Amino acid sequence: MKRLTDIVPGTSTNADALPLLLLLEESRDKKCVLRLSLRGSGPFSSSFLNSSLGTFMDVYGVEALKRTLVLAEYKESQKTMLLDYIKNYQNLHC
Numbered sequence: 001m002k003r004l005t006d007i008v009p010g011t012s013t014n015a016d017a018l019p020l021l022l023l024l025e026e027s028r029d030k031k032c033v034l035r036l037s038l039r040g041s042g043p044f045s046s047s048f049l050n051s052s053l054g055t056f057m058d059v060y061g062v063e064a065l066k067r068t069l070v071l072a073e074y075k076e077s078q079k080t081m082l083l084d085y086i087k088n089y090q091n092l093h094c
Contacts, residue, residue, distance in 0.1 A: 001035040001072055011044045017051035024056045028068045039073040049085050057089055 007023060010016040027034040057065050065086070071079065 001037050003037040003039060004041045005039075007036075008048075011041055011048045013045070014047045014051040017048045017055075020052040021055055024052070024065070024068055028056075028060060028064055032068075033070055034068055035070045035072055037073040038071060038075070038078050041078070044078075044081060044085075049082075053082075053085065054089060057086075057093075062086060062090055 002023070004011075004020070007019050008016050009019075024034060053065060056068075060068075071082065
């Protein structure tokens with residue numbers, strides 16, 4: 001399991017999101033599941049989400065994200081925010 005705070009310098013900017021996007025792409029290419037701990041990470045800005053999860057879904061699709069990413073050690077508020085983000089993405093891109 002990887003910890004988000006070890007991968008990215010923060011969760012507020014587009015640039016912060018790049019290491020996560022690259023790790024998601026690498027995991028997908030290797031057909032591996034990325035177990036990602038959110039312990040110790042703060043709230044996610046829309047810029048961070050758009051440049052990581054949003055870009056990944058733009059290129060590979062929502063189902064690829066669901067196959068590639070498994071979250072662990074998260075707060076309920078983090079889970080809700082990420083699930084809402086994915087749901088809104090799907091609604092906008094259907």
